[in-house]
Amino acid sequence: MVRMAQDWSLRYPLVDGQGNYGSIDGDPPAAMRYTEARLKKIAEEMLSDINKDTVDFQNNFDDSLQEPTVLPTRIPNLLVNGASGIAVGMATNMAPHNLSEVIDGTIAFIDNRDIEVSELMQHIKGPDFPTGALIYGYAGVQDACNTGRGRIVMRAKAEIEATKSGREQIIVTEIPYQVNKANMIERTAELVNEKKLEGISAIRDESDRTGMRIVYDIKRDANANVVLNNLFKYTALQTSFSVNNIALVKGRPMLLNLKDMIHEFVEHRHEVIVRRTRYELAEAEKRAHILEGYLIALDHLDEVIKLIRNSDTPEDARLGLMEKFGLSDLQARAILDMTLRRLTGLERDKIKEEYAELMKTIDYLKSILEDEGLRMKIIKDELIEIKEKYGDERRSQIVHSAEDMRMEDFIDDEEIVITISHNSYVKRTPLSEYKRQGRGGRGSIGTNTREEDFTEHIITASAHNYMLLFTEAGRCFWLRAFEIPEGSRTSRGRALQNIINVPKEEKIKAFILVKNLKDQDYLENNFIIMCTKKGTIKKTSLEAYSRPRANGINAININEGDQLIEACLTTGSSEIVMALRSGRAIRFNESTVRPMGRTATGVRGITLAAESDEVIGMISVNDSETTVLVVSEKGYGKRTDIEDYRVTNRGGKGVKTINVTDKTGELVAIKGVTDNEDLMIINKSGIVIRIAVEELRVMGRATQGVRLINLKDNDEIASITKVDREEESEEESELTEESTENGDSTSEENTDSNEE
Known part of the structure; x- marks a missing residue:
């Protein structure tokens, strides 16, 4: 009787208890002399019409009383409250369900006796546990409904919150069915003390009469998402419910699926109606x-x-x-x-x-x-x-796991900025956090990096993009943009090795954003072109990179002393521009590079001007309106028409693309840009500036360019990227004007030199 009064044990309690009836922490109930009980209204529905000869009666254990062999219940109690028990040679374990859903499914069955289980599941989504929590994955639910047996994974309902001090907390408000809260917290504390669970500094149970609240304080250097996943893995925050729908049908034990159980209930109600009538x-x-x-x-x-x-x-x-x-x-x-x-x-x-x-x-x-x-x-x-x-809303939310549904179905496809540091720390930030400024401004703090670290790559992407990450050793790894932990504009980010299995000794040097890796036509008609520091170039079909592997694959064979530095996605008919640190660049047709296999080395793309020279970047051009933007290490840059670069055969020495001086420093980046784009620049100290491309007038190839960002002493450009232009609000316009006024004004220095 005690269990029938516990709202964490039964989805719809049948007894209204007064006094101590135990708790979800496993506290024992008071002795019967200290408690009172009466039937709930819903329990009275199970006894409805029992005095109208609706069911058979039999003698009780000592023949002193008559008792019903079954109740003439108006509610499908076996489905809505479940059941659990062990007999000789068999056992049963039925999950509770939502009353409203079960009634909808039963009515659908009455209307169509040939209804399929899959159609019933459109009404009865799955179990609905008294403690709520999440049902993680739908395969077990489908097995249970179709066969009567299945393993249903339950997860606690947890959210990650930030405190005023900037620390993160995991807040648990619902736990899986049949989990003892006190024992779970105690076991978690033991795992933390044994160093089997890392990243947790404190655990508190703040539950009260208003609801459950378990707080896990996260250490400053820990990733709350990783800690939460470990809690799911090692504690009862994630557990399973094994369904085994064994029930007595006309005195014989039978394994019943969802349709069978509804059928037997309808037949029972039909018999009750006939006998009552x-x-x-x-x-x-x-x-x-x-x-x-x-x-x-x-x-x-x-x-x-x-x-x-x-x-x-x-x-x-x-x-x-x-x-x-x-x-x-x-x-x-x-x-x-x-x-x-x-x-x-x-x-x-x-x-x-x-x-x-x-x-x-x-x-x-x-x-x-x-x-x-x-x-x-x-x-x-x-x-x-x-x-x-008595109908109510579902308590247990069904969350489809990766095997059942794509993660992007749960994530907004927002525009984001991804940064990767020299020491392989990565984060993503909403693009909206980066406001546009005027050319020559000082920028704003983009990342707080440690002294020995600096931002090396900055990427703009859509949250749903696939990212193909290429290491300097020529290996390729896959990552969805939304899988990168989100951080503030100034946060350090998380170690990339905690997200993908990239070796610590290898650094990410190039990346490609791909919208779809499942469209065969798209895969066969697009190519990846890679280039190395020593001027080698290679072209491979995108289809060769469409099957992600946890440990990555070989993308290009790198010669000793060389390393991969850039990769581009092309259509097969683009033009390629490669640039050298010495300030030279070459333009040639992509068609001159034949497609090769993944493990091939490639062919000569450009000849280095000197032993100390190296390739710093490569772009693919498909539009005549695209201009070539080059940026030097000391913050100077300029735009030049693509037509100023004559088309030559691959393998040549190229032509001058910027006049490299002590003032400008060597060339560090090349991008293809248009007037309707913005440019984001980040320096090694973590400062970011975002400027409109149209602010940079088109100049000749052999000019020095203009100052794009006002660098402090000993600071250098780390990376640049381009982003699509956004609608500029009044507030942003004011910020732009203010930053331009506060920034150092610079003149456009067009020091010409003879073209080589």
């Missing part, structure tokens, strides 16, 4: 028979009174009435039991009205017994009434 019909006919006797007596009132007055005993009167008026024994006894007030004219009219109504009821009850469709309608109407009285 027969009982009510018998009672109605009995009453009608008595009323017929009353009407006969009232029609012969004087004779009846005279016969009764002249009789010596009630028995003589009964026999006299039966003989003279043809009444039955039941009618004669009822007449003798009548009070004098029933002999008035008003009472006579009431008896006639009651008899007329009773005859209508008898006709209706007979029609129920004759029409199965009407009986099914009654079952449906009663179920709808139950739903209106």
Whole structure:
């Protein structure tokens, strides 16, 4: 009885308990002398019509009482509250479900007896546990509904919150079904003390009468998402419920799927309706028979009174009435039991009205017994009434796991900025956090890096993009952009090795953003072009990189002393521009590079000007409106028309693309840009500036360029990227004007030099 009163044990408690009935922490209930109990209203629905011969009765254990063999329940209790038990050689373990969903599914079954289990599951989504929590993955639910057996994974409902001090906390508000909260917290603390769980500084149970709240304080240098995943892996925050739907059907144990259980409930209700109707019909006919006797007596009132007055005993009167008026024994006894007030004219009219109504009821009850469709309608109407009285919202949210549904179905496809540091720390930040400034401004703090670290790559992407990451050693790894932990603009980020299996000794040097790795036509008509520091270039079909592997794959064979530095996604008909640190660049058609296999080395793309020279970047150009943007290490840059670079054969020395001086420093980046884009620049100290490309006027190839960012002493450009132009709000315009006024003004220095 105690369990029937616990709202964390039964989805719909059947007993209303007063006093101590235990707790979810495993506290024992008080002795029975200290508690009181009464049936809940929903429990009374399970006993409805039990006095109308709706179910069979049998003797109890000592033959002192009669007890029902089964209850004439109006609610499918086996489905909504579940059951668990062990017998000889078999056991049962049924999950609880939501009453509203079960009733909807039952009505759908009544309307269509040939309904498939999959169609029923459109109404009954899956189990609905008393403690709420999450059902993680749908495969186990489908197995349980289709076969009667399945393993359902349950996860605690947890959120990651930031405190005012900037620390992160994991807040758990719902735990899996049948988990002892106190034991779970105690076991978690043991794992933390044993160093099997890292990143947790404190655990507190802040639960009260308003609800559950378990707080895990996260250490400053720990990733809250990683800690949460470890909690799911090593503690009862994630557990499973093994469904085994064994039930007695006509006295025989059977394994039932979802449709079978609903079928048996409907058959049970059908039998109850039939037996109840027969009982009510018998009672109605009995009453009608008595009323017929009353009407006969009232029609012969004087004779009846005279016969009764002249009789010596009630028995003589009964026999006299039966003989003279043809009444039955039941009618004669009822007449003798009548009070004098029933002999008035008003009472006579009431008896006639009651008899007329009773005859209508008898006709209706007979029609129920004759029409199965009407009986099914009654079952449906009663179920709808139950739903209106006791139906509620689902507590357990179903979260589809990676095997069931794509993660991007749960994540907004927002524009983000991804930064990767020299020491392989990565983070993503909403693009909206980076406001546009004027050219020559000082920028804003982009990343707080340690002294020995600096931002090496800055990438703009969509959260749903696939990222192909290429290491300097020529290996390729896959990552979805949304899998990168989100951080603030100034946060350090997380170690890339904690996200993908890239070796610590290898650094990410290039990356490609791909929208779809499953569209075969897209894969076959796009290519990846890679180049190395020593000027080698290689072209491979994108299809060769469409099957992600946890440990990565070889993307290009790198010669000793060389390393991969850039990769581009092309359509096969682009033009390629490669740039050297010495300030030279070459332009050639992509068609001059034949496609090769993944493990090939490649061919010569550009010849280095000197032993100390190296390739710093490569772009692919498809649009004549694209201009070539080059940036030097000391913050100078410029745009040049693509047509200023003549098309040559690959392997040449190229032409001058910027006039490299002590003032500008060597070339560090090259990008293809248009007027409707913005440029984001980040220096090694973590400062970021975002400027409009159209602010940079187009210049000749051999010019020095203009200052893009005002660098402090000993600071250098780390990386640049381009982003699509956004609508500029008034607030952003004011910020732009202010930053331009505060920044150092610079003149456009166009020092020409002879083209080589």
